[in-house]
Amino acid sequence: MRKPAKPARENISPSDLTFGLSTCKRCLWIKYWHKVVMPGSFPLVGTLSSLQERNFSGAHTRDIDPSLRPGRVNRLAEWVKSTPLVINGESTRWRILGKYDLVAENEDGTIALIDCKVSDSSRDSGAFYSPQLEAYAYALEKPAAGKAASVASIGLLIWKPRNVIRDASAYGFGVEQSYVPVSRNPQNFLDVIADFISVLEGPVPESGAECATCNYLIERLRLED
Numbered sequence: 001m002r003k004p005a006k007p008a009r010e011n012i013s014p015s016d017l018t019f020g021l022s023t024c025k026r027c028l029w030i031k032y033w034h035k036v037v038m039p040g041s042f043p044l045v046g047t048l049s050s051l052q053e054r055n056f057s058g059a060h061t062r063d064i065d066p067s068l069r070p071g072r073v074n075r076l077a078e079w080v081k082s083t084p085l086v087i088n089g090e091s092t093r094w095r096i097l098g099k100y101d102l103v104a105e106n107e108d109g110t111i112a113l114i115d116c117k118v119s120d121s122s123r124d125s126g127a128f129y130s131p132q133l134e135a136y137a138y139a140l141e142k143p144a145a146g147k148a149a150s151v152a153s154i155g156l157l158i159w160k161p162r163n164v165i166r167d168a169s170a171y172g173f174g175v176e177q178s179y180v181p182v183s184r185n186p187q188n189f190l191d192v193i194a195d196f197i198s199v200l201e202g203p204v205p206e207s208g209a210e211c212a213t214c215n216y217l218i219e220r221l222r223l224e225d
């Protein structure tokens with residue numbers, strides 16, 4: 001596959017540090033060098049996330065979880081872009097660009113970054129999402145424009161669907177809410193992003209034998225021969 005003179009996009013999406021890295025890296029490489037993105041099918045994700053985010057607008061952090069510093073959620077779903085990523089002391093062409101879910105401004109001047117999930121997956125652990133949340137924290141602490149923030153905490157706010165609620169006039173889903181604090185680990189983020197960038201800067205990776213999508217496409221092509 002041809003490698004162009006420069007990538008089609010140089011802004012790394014934080015979510016690629018979780019789901020993108022859980023399969024082979026070929027699709028990621030194609031996304032960044034050719035801007036060809038595998039179509040996803042997540043029809044309710046956007047609706048559920050914005051309902052969840054709006055529910056916490058203005059909320060006190062202590063009502064979300066007592067472990068959080070006192071503050072209030074006053075920023076929802078904003079884009080953040082970092083300065084160029086520095087790997088092993090060298091500036092790269094790559095930056096972080098993404099839209100976080102919630103930011104609370106704490107009374108001590110720091111901020112809390114909160115990522116919302118509607119999910120019942122056992123994969124919703126701090127370790128799995130740490131690089132993604134650290135990527136947002138990196139962009140907030142090293143913004144391409146505006147004032148740098150000090151991120152005191154990062155964490156997941158999970159709604160796990162549990163039951164159906166019904167009254168005389170409406171139906172709904174009840175959820176079990178939990179807050180999962182994620183330990184700050186900027187060094188792990190730098191290690192993950194260094195590996196990610198070395199994949200992007202290298203030749204196109206081979207596809208993985210275990211990926212259902214590639215195997216489906218191979219079967220389809222075989223049928224059409």
Ligand code: SF4
Pocket residue numbers: 023024025026027206207208209211212213214215
């Ligand atoms: S195996 Fe194929 S579809 Fe799956 S991530 Fe790799 S290139 Fe993409």
